[in-house]
Every structure is written in C-alpha cells, then in structure tokens.
Amino acid sequence: MSSNHISQTHITGREVGQGRQIVAFSLGSEVYGVDIEKVREIIPIQxxxxxxxxxDFVEGIINLRGKVIPVLDLRKHFGFAKKEYSTEQRIVLTESDGESIGVIVDSVSTVLRISQDSVEGPAPVITGGEVDYIQGIAKVNDSLIVLLDLTRIISDAEKRALKDVDLASAVVK
Amino acid sequence: MEFKEDLSIFLEEVEELLANTEENLVELEKAPSDEALVQEVFRAMHTIKGGAATLGFQDGVEVTHTMESILDTVRSGERKLTADVVDSLFLVLDWLSEWKVALETQSKRPSTQEIMKKIRGLEFGQDEGVASSKTACNDFSGASLEYSGGEVLGDPLGNTPGPFLAGRLKEALDDGSPVYKLAVRFRPETDLLSVRCFQTLVLVNEAVDVIGSLPSLEEVEAGEASDVLDIYIISDDQGMTAKRVAGSVQDVVQVSLVTYTGSGPGQSVGQHAGFPSGQRPGKSASQHPKQQSGHRAAGHTGQYVGQGKDSTPDTVIRRTNLGRTVRVDVGLLDFLLNTVGELVIDRTRLTQMASRLQAREETSVAGNEIAALSSRLQRASQELQEGIMRARLLPLNNIFTKFPRMIRDLSNRCGKQIVLEIRGEQTELDRTVIEAIDDPLIHILRNAVDHGIEMPEERRARGKPARGKVTLSAWHQENQVLVQVEDDGSGIDPNDVKASAMRKGLITEEAAAKLSDREAVELIFMPGFSTSQVATQVSGRGVGMDVVRSNLERINGHIEVTSQVGTGTAVTLRLPLTLAIMRSLLVDCSGLIYAIPTSSVEEVLVVAHDEIKTVKGRAALTVRGRVFPLVSLEGCLKDDPWMRNGNFKYAVLTRSQDEPLALGVDGLIGEEEIVVKEMGKILSRLKGIAGATILPQGDPALILDTNRLL
Incomplete structure (x- = not known):
C-alpha cells in the first residue's frame, strides 16, 4: 500500500505556509499533535x-454528561507500556462518524500554531511503517512533534474491532 | 391489506405537509424570492409524491409531480414565482386536501383532469407576457389573475359556433376526437388586431388540427377581427401545445382552454388567466358555474390579490383540524429519555447530599428540606420517564394489519385453505421492538402456512376441517409482551427434525438419540437447518429459524416452540416492552457492577458452597431437580467460565443458548429500571454484552446478554 504517498498529499493539501493549530500532548517521552479542529473537548481523566x-486498545467506557463514550488507550495502540493512573492524564474527545470517542493521553501540554514548512512527511524508518495515521513530523524549537490523524486511528480501530468480533463469532460457530 | 396502516400514517403526514405548505405559500407571497421557502414547498410536494407512489395513488403522483416540475423551474431561476404559480400552488393544495379527505373517508377521489390542465398550462408556460402585463386584481370566482386594463373583456365561453362550424365540430366529436376550444384574448386596443388574429390562427393551425374558429380565418382575413378569438382544435395533448403556441403571439393576454363537448358551455380546463370579473361579480357568478362551485382557492386568491383592497368578505377560512396527535422524531424521544436519565442521576446525588446534611445537627433543617425536594423531584422525573416511554409505544396493529393479505396470498399460492385470526393487535410495544419483530413474524407465519397447515384433502383425511387456522395473538404478561403464532397443522415431528439434522451433519446419531422430543424440536433453531427438502416459493431459502432467533435475541427477546404432532405448532415470542428502559438486576462482580435484564433471570440463590456438585469435573447446582452448570460471571467475562472462583456468594439462574446456567456473582445490588445506552460502533458487537447504562451514582455499567455470555 502506498500509504506514504497518501499521507504526503494529505499534508500538501493543507494550507501550506498558513500554519495549523494543533493540540500537543505527551505519550511517554514523545510529543504528539492532533489538529485542533478534530478535538471536541479535553477532559480530566475520570x-x-x-x-x-x-x-485491547479500548480502555473502557466513561459517562460524559449522560452519554456512554468508549475510551481508547493510545499507549496500547502504539504498543507502549501501560502507565499508572495519574492526575496529569487527560481524555481527548474527538468525533468519528457522529459518535464521540475518547483517547487517553499522558498529559496535554499546549496548543501550538505550527507552520507547514516545519512539517516533514513521515519517514518509514521512524514511524515503523505505521504511516497510515501519522501525517508528518513537525520541528518546533528543536523538539519533534508527531502529527497524528486521530480520525484515521479511530476508524482503523473500529475496523479492527469489527474484524475481531467477526473472527470470534466464526470460531464460535 | 398492509397499506391500511401505512395509509393512515401517510395521511397524517400529508395533513401536516399541507398545513406547512399553506403557511409557506402565504409567506412566499410576501417574499417570492425566498429560495428556502420554494425549497420547502418543493420538498413537501416531493414527499407527498413519494408516499402516493408507494401506496399506488397515481392521481396524487401526477398532480404533485407536475407541481414539482414547475417548482423546479422556479428553483433553477428559469421561472419567476409569479402570482399564477402561487395561485396554482394553492389550487394544488386544495386538490390535495380534497384528495386526502377522500382517501380518509374512502369516498370518491377528486378528478385530476381540471387541476392537471391548470398546472400543466403553467408548466408549458406562456405566462410571461401575461404576468408582466397584469397587476393583481381580485377575482373571487376563481384563482385567476389577469390583465387589468379595466375593460370588460367578454365571456370566454360565450360565443357559439355557427351552423357550419357546429356541424364540423359534431362530426369530430362523433369520431371520438378530443376537441378543445381555445379562447384567445387580445389586449384591447391592440393595433393590427386582425394581423394578430391571423398570426394566431396560422400558428395554431401549424401546431394542431384546427376544425374552425370564431371569427373564421376568412372573416379575419377580411379584417373582421375582434379581441376575442375562439379556435376549435383536435388535440392529443389536451390542447397544451396549441395553448402555448397561441400564448406566444404578441398582444395575447390570455388563453383559456376548455374541453368542447358540444353541449353547454364546455368544461373549463386550462384557464390560467381569468377575467376581471371582480368588477362584475353578478355576471361572473352566472357564467362561471364551474369555478363558482366553492373552490376554496377563492379564499386564497382573495387573501392574495386582495391586499389593500376590501376583499375580506371573499376570504374563505378553511376549517382546520389539528387533530389530537403530533408526530415526533424518535431521535427527539431518545434525547428526552437521555436527559431524564441525567435528571434521575442528579436526583440520587441530591438525596445523598440531603442525608449527609441531615446527619449533622447544624444542617439538619436544610437537609430535611432538600430531602423533601428530592422526593418530589423523584416523582416528577419518574413520571416524565414513564411518559416518554409511553410516547414510544405503538400498537402491534402497525405490523399485524398486513398479515391477513399475506396469508391469503400465500395460501392461494400453495393451494391451501387458511384463515388467519388476529387477537390483541392493540397491544403496545416500543417502536424499535415492533420494527425488530416484523421480519421474524413474517418468517414464522410463512412457516405456518408452508410447513404447518396441510393440504385440504390431507386435513379431511385426518378428520380436521379442510380450512386450516393460524392464530396470531399478542398479550401482556408481567413485564413482557408475548406474541404467539399458533397453527392447527401437522406439527413438528421430533424424529423428522432429528433425521434432518443428522443428514445435514448438524448433530451426530448418538447425540440425537439422547435428545428429548422438546430438545429435538429446538434443533430447528440451528444454523443451516430447514426441514423442507426443497426451498419452497413460500418459505424461500437462505434465512432460517436461527436468523429469526438471533434477531429476537438482539432485542432481548426470546423465542419458544411447542408442537404436537398432528395437532399443530405454537411459536411464542417473549418481548421486552421497550428497548430503551429495562428492568434489570444489578450484580457486583469483582468490584464492577453489571446489569442483567430481569427478563432473563429465573431466580437468584445464595450459594452454599457445599451444595455445589461436580458433574463431569464441572461445577453445577441442582435446583428442584434441575441441573444448572455453575460458572462465575468473572470467568465468563474473561472467557474462562470454569475458572475456579469460590468467592461468589450468589448464583443467578438464567439460560444461555437455551440451556440452564447458573452465574456466580459476588454481590447483589438490587433491581432497577435502567436506561439502555449505545456504546458506539467500536463496542457494538461484543458477545454477551447488550449495551451499557449509567447507574444512579453516575458510573457507567455494562448490560449483559446472558444468552451469549458463554
């Protein structure tokens, strides 16, 4: 799959040079960013x-003002070690197909405006081939921010979830 | 007939759409350029058209379709929303109301002829000239607007053909040709009137078959022209082409079209611009009998063109019937239910707060007040919740009404004589449940016809009446609704079922031998099972009872079959009243609370661990002689049901895949009405988990589907 190519066109398709606003958060020692328009809300861990x-990447469900919302653990999604509960943790809420979904992150650092020039396409070596949901890497003050396509992560997760269930029911039969 | 129910829904919708459209039209008159309003009217027409088409009311389709096309040209900017268009819309509205009432009362529906000609005339549009040259003028005899030169233009139907023309007209009529009279009016004081008349005659003659005219071509050529020209034509398109052609001639201010029948003044069919009869109402009344016959449109026209004029006496206020029901989007009901759910949760917190305050002396007064408030709030929120639940209920009638026709058709097709008896069709269920059981019921009824009821001769031979009977009944039982399909047919032979299952490799011979008759009958629910050797036309192929069962389980329902060879079969569906709220047993398992719908709980026991027996190395409880394999809920959820876990104190007796099962849990919290919540796509298809809810304390909890837990 030439996903590398796809991701790059994805980036160049954006307002080049105009910059984009991202919500930066940390997972382990790394900093990630997602487009601010994909973020509906950031709530404290609960x-x-x-x-x-x-x-397995579904951490569980929460009650958000009377709605039951599934929460994904990005650490598990990326294969990081599980982190102990901490008050720093946040749930970043996004929307996929009209449904709200939460994503747990270690902490939310800031909202940044980054210029498109500072973004480089994902190098397969760095991303380990998982370029599907990595839009690029931004250099901000000597540190690197991995830009994630949150929608993509969730739709991938949904696909995987459905596949798992199908397999499970096939085995049962 | 299935459409009885559909029809009433459709009519309800039409009533609403018509009411809205009327409002929109009134608005449109004030703001003819409002695209959103045009769009709304268009949509209303479209919706009615769709419904009419589905139910097979071609006349409604025809009228709305034509109107839609006209609105489409307005939408696209090809046509201005002239007074004629608005008037026609009102006429269509009136026609549709009449039509709707006729459908409701099952009386004769109004003819489309007149209305169609009226709006078709508009569709072929030669009204530009007319529209631009006229100012609004009141004509209470019909929905007409016209050139307002202030002249009395004469009667469109007045001139009578002379003997020569009359003879030719009679000839044409006797031949059965469609004869129309095209009455063309020219602007008074038109220069070169005879030239215009001549031009019109020639053009119309090119387009259609002209029988003759008044004045005749000869007379016109001789300069004997008047500002009124009647052309008699034979037309295949109701005179539409001719009308358009005539309308394109300069100085023509009006073209009206009537069907010529030879007797009387003829039927006005396509007049789209009238006469300033408002200035001579008496004459108009006597000479427009057709239009005078109480078109309610007169009221609209009066309102419309009468602005600024003293036309109120002409305004007819239509009797409005708002009815006693409103239609509400299910999404709104869901939203309300969710909101009430939150209210309930907050109310619980309030109670907790009250008891904390009551516990301390210095705040006990406030605590008491809050406690009283909270209990009032509880009653109100409970009533709200029940009210919303009731709003979601529909009588089973909604799906039952189509079955008699279906059974009739099916039994005719297989040469059987069957009568369907329906009972309890007024029993109400949540609309989602009703939707979910529609297909299963069709399948079960088909089975009854196809496999249950025998051929008449076979029935006679068995000493049964030749006519078989299928009974479809519904009734309440505690917290559930039972729907049963019972037939007096051949019943299900357990041995046939076993043989069939073995042949298909669904079960081994040894296993089959061990099955009780009841268990054997249950084999029909196995995937891939069907006793019919050949898929018949009636029962079809592909879906079996396994699909029926899983469909029902998805809505937390159950299906049971009882059958007696030779006497018949009964299939019973046990259904929850609603999907949105469920009475559930809340249990504690390793510190987490789960909800088990009480509909699937038989009994709850305190487990004395010395009562646990071992059957083939697996734990089991014996309750009044019945053996329940005992698994721990925690183990089930970890996909290790036999996990040794001696900690649980209680056992919930339930069923899994129709086998008895005892679920070991750590604690019982109690029984509650819980609101079922969606968990999103990612968690929507988990085995053994039916959904989630929010507990009074505010935490989410999972609802278990015990049937698929293992």
Whole structure:
C-alpha cells in the first residue's frame, strides 16, 4: 500500500505556509499533535469502566454528561507500556462518524500554531511503517512533534474491532 | 391489506405537509424570492409524491409531480414565482386536501383532469407576457389573475359556433376526437388586431388540427377581427401545445382552454388567466358555474390579490383540524429519555447530599428540606420517564394489519385453505421492538402456512376441517409482551427434525438419540437447518429459524416452540416492552457492577458452597431437580467460565443458548429500571454484552446478554 504517498498529499493539501493549530500532548517521552479542529473537548481523566471482550486498545467506557463514550488507550495502540493512573492524564474527545470517542493521553501540554514548512512527511524508518495515521513530523524549537490523524486511528480501530468480533463469532460457530 | 396502516400514517403526514405548505405559500407571497421557502414547498410536494407512489395513488403522483416540475423551474431561476404559480400552488393544495379527505373517508377521489390542465398550462408556460402585463386584481370566482386594463373583456365561453362550424365540430366529436376550444384574448386596443388574429390562427393551425374558429380565418382575413378569438382544435395533448403556441403571439393576454363537448358551455380546463370579473361579480357568478362551485382557492386568491383592497368578505377560512396527535422524531424521544436519565442521576446525588446534611445537627433543617425536594423531584422525573416511554409505544396493529393479505396470498399460492385470526393487535410495544419483530413474524407465519397447515384433502383425511387456522395473538404478561403464532397443522415431528439434522451433519446419531422430543424440536433453531427438502416459493431459502432467533435475541427477546404432532405448532415470542428502559438486576462482580435484564433471570440463590456438585469435573447446582452448570460471571467475562472462583456468594439462574446456567456473582445490588445506552460502533458487537447504562451514582455499567455470555 502506498500509504506514504497518501499521507504526503494529505499534508500538501493543507494550507501550506498558513500554519495549523494543533493540540500537543505527551505519550511517554514523545510529543504528539492532533489538529485542533478534530478535538471536541479535553477532559480530566475520570473513572473508566473496563469492557470485557473489547479490543485491547479500548480502555473502557466513561459517562460524559449522560452519554456512554468508549475510551481508547493510545499507549496500547502504539504498543507502549501501560502507565499508572495519574492526575496529569487527560481524555481527548474527538468525533468519528457522529459518535464521540475518547483517547487517553499522558498529559496535554499546549496548543501550538505550527507552520507547514516545519512539517516533514513521515519517514518509514521512524514511524515503523505505521504511516497510515501519522501525517508528518513537525520541528518546533528543536523538539519533534508527531502529527497524528486521530480520525484515521479511530476508524482503523473500529475496523479492527469489527474484524475481531467477526473472527470470534466464526470460531464460535 | 398492509397499506391500511401505512395509509393512515401517510395521511397524517400529508395533513401536516399541507398545513406547512399553506403557511409557506402565504409567506412566499410576501417574499417570492425566498429560495428556502420554494425549497420547502418543493420538498413537501416531493414527499407527498413519494408516499402516493408507494401506496399506488397515481392521481396524487401526477398532480404533485407536475407541481414539482414547475417548482423546479422556479428553483433553477428559469421561472419567476409569479402570482399564477402561487395561485396554482394553492389550487394544488386544495386538490390535495380534497384528495386526502377522500382517501380518509374512502369516498370518491377528486378528478385530476381540471387541476392537471391548470398546472400543466403553467408548466408549458406562456405566462410571461401575461404576468408582466397584469397587476393583481381580485377575482373571487376563481384563482385567476389577469390583465387589468379595466375593460370588460367578454365571456370566454360565450360565443357559439355557427351552423357550419357546429356541424364540423359534431362530426369530430362523433369520431371520438378530443376537441378543445381555445379562447384567445387580445389586449384591447391592440393595433393590427386582425394581423394578430391571423398570426394566431396560422400558428395554431401549424401546431394542431384546427376544425374552425370564431371569427373564421376568412372573416379575419377580411379584417373582421375582434379581441376575442375562439379556435376549435383536435388535440392529443389536451390542447397544451396549441395553448402555448397561441400564448406566444404578441398582444395575447390570455388563453383559456376548455374541453368542447358540444353541449353547454364546455368544461373549463386550462384557464390560467381569468377575467376581471371582480368588477362584475353578478355576471361572473352566472357564467362561471364551474369555478363558482366553492373552490376554496377563492379564499386564497382573495387573501392574495386582495391586499389593500376590501376583499375580506371573499376570504374563505378553511376549517382546520389539528387533530389530537403530533408526530415526533424518535431521535427527539431518545434525547428526552437521555436527559431524564441525567435528571434521575442528579436526583440520587441530591438525596445523598440531603442525608449527609441531615446527619449533622447544624444542617439538619436544610437537609430535611432538600430531602423533601428530592422526593418530589423523584416523582416528577419518574413520571416524565414513564411518559416518554409511553410516547414510544405503538400498537402491534402497525405490523399485524398486513398479515391477513399475506396469508391469503400465500395460501392461494400453495393451494391451501387458511384463515388467519388476529387477537390483541392493540397491544403496545416500543417502536424499535415492533420494527425488530416484523421480519421474524413474517418468517414464522410463512412457516405456518408452508410447513404447518396441510393440504385440504390431507386435513379431511385426518378428520380436521379442510380450512386450516393460524392464530396470531399478542398479550401482556408481567413485564413482557408475548406474541404467539399458533397453527392447527401437522406439527413438528421430533424424529423428522432429528433425521434432518443428522443428514445435514448438524448433530451426530448418538447425540440425537439422547435428545428429548422438546430438545429435538429446538434443533430447528440451528444454523443451516430447514426441514423442507426443497426451498419452497413460500418459505424461500437462505434465512432460517436461527436468523429469526438471533434477531429476537438482539432485542432481548426470546423465542419458544411447542408442537404436537398432528395437532399443530405454537411459536411464542417473549418481548421486552421497550428497548430503551429495562428492568434489570444489578450484580457486583469483582468490584464492577453489571446489569442483567430481569427478563432473563429465573431466580437468584445464595450459594452454599457445599451444595455445589461436580458433574463431569464441572461445577453445577441442582435446583428442584434441575441441573444448572455453575460458572462465575468473572470467568465468563474473561472467557474462562470454569475458572475456579469460590468467592461468589450468589448464583443467578438464567439460560444461555437455551440451556440452564447458573452465574456466580459476588454481590447483589438490587433491581432497577435502567436506561439502555449505545456504546458506539467500536463496542457494538461484543458477545454477551447488550449495551451499557449509567447507574444512579453516575458510573457507567455494562448490560449483559446472558444468552451469549458463554
């Protein structure tokens, strides 16, 4: 799959030079960024009820003002070690297909405006081939911010979830 | 007929759409350039058209379709929203109201002829000249607007053909040709009137078959022209082409079209611009009998053109019937239910706060007040919740009404005689549940016809009446609704079922031998099972009872089959009243709370661990002689049901895949009405988990589907 190519066109398709606003957050020692328009809300970490038989990157469900919302653990998604609960953690809420979904991050550092010039396409060596949802890498004051396509991550997760379920039911039969 | 219910829904919708459209039209008159309003009217026409088409009311489709096309040209800017267009829209509206009432009362529907000609005339549009030259003038005899030169233009239907022309007209009529009279009016004081008349005659003659005219071509050539020209034509398109052609001639201010029948003044069909009869109402009344016959449009026209004039006496106020019901989007009901759910949660917090305050002496007064408030709030929110739930209920009638026709058709097709008896069709269920059982019921009824009821001769041979009977009934039972399909047919033979299952490799011979008759009958629910050797036309192929069952389980329902060979079969569906709220048992399992719908709970026991028996190395409980395999809920959820876990104190007796099952849990929290919430796509298809809810304390909790837990 020539996803590398796809991601690059994705970036150049944006307002080049105009810059974009991103929400930067940390996961482990790395800093990631997502487009601010993809973020609906950032809420403090709260009680997450685990859901048995859910795909492993689903941390559980939360009650957000009377709605039940699934929360994904990006650490698990990226294969990082699990982090102990900390008050620094946040849930970044985004929307996919009209449904709200939360993503747990270690901490939210800031909202940044980055210029498109500082963004480089993802190098396969760095991203380990998982370029599907990595839009690029931005250099900001000597540090690197990995720009993520949150929508993509969630739609991938959904696809995986459905596949898992299909497999499971096939086995049962 | 299935459409009885559909029809009433459709009519409700039409009523609403017509009311809205009327409002929109009134607005449109004030703001003819408002695109959004045009769009709305267009949409209303489109919706009615769709409904009419579905239900097979061609007349409604025809009228709305033509109107739609006209509105489309308005939308695209090809046509201005002239007074004629608005008037026609009002006429269409009136026609549709009449039509709707006729459908409702099952009386004769209004003819489309007149209205169609009226709006078609508009569609072929030669009204530009007319529209631009006229100013609004009141004509209470019909929805007409016209050139307002202030002249009395004469009667469109007045001139009578002379004997020669009359003879030719009679000939044409006797031949069965469609004869129309085109009445063309020219602007008074038109220069070169005879030239215009001549021009019109020639052009019309080129376009259609002209029988003759008044004045005749000869007379016109001789300069005997008047500002009124009647042309008699034979036309295949109701005179539309001729009308358009005539309308294109300069100085023509009006073209009206009537069907010529030879007797009387003829039927006005396509007049789209009238006469200033407002200035001579008496004459108009006597000479426009057709239009005078109480077109409600007169009221609209009066309102419309009468602005600034003293036309109020002409205004007819239509009787409005708002009815006693409103239609509400289900999404709105869901939203309301969610909101009430939050209210309930907050109310619980308030109660907790009250008891904290009550506990301390210095705040006990405030605490008492809050406690009283909270209990009032509880009652109100509970009533709200129940009200919203009731709003979601529909009678089963909605799907039942189509079955008699279906059974009739099916039984005719297989040469069987079957009567369908329906009982309890007024039983109400949540609309989502009703939707979900529609297909399963069709399938079960088809099975009853196809596999259940025998051929008449076979029935006679067995000493049964030749006519078989299928009973479809519904009734309440505690917290559930039961829907049953019962037939007096051949029943299901357990041995046939076993044989069939073995043949298909669904079950081994040894296993089959061990099955009780009841269990054997249940084999029909296995995927890939069908006793019919050949897929028949009636039952079809592909879907089996396994699909029926899984569909029902998805809505937390259950299906049972009982059958007696030779006497018949009964299929019973146990359905929850609603999907949105469920009475559930809340249980504690390793510190987490789960909800188990009470509909799937048989009993709850305190487990004395010395009562746990071991059957083939697996734990089991014996309750009044029945053996329940005992698994821990925690183990189930970790996909290790037999996980040794001696900690649980209680066992919930339930069923899984129609087998008894005892679920070990750590604690019982209680029974509650819970609001079922969606968990999103990512978690929508988890085995054994039916959804989630929010507990009074505010935490989310999972709702278990015990049937698929293992």
């Amino acid at each position: 009680k997450i009820v685990p859901v048995p038989r859910a795909p």
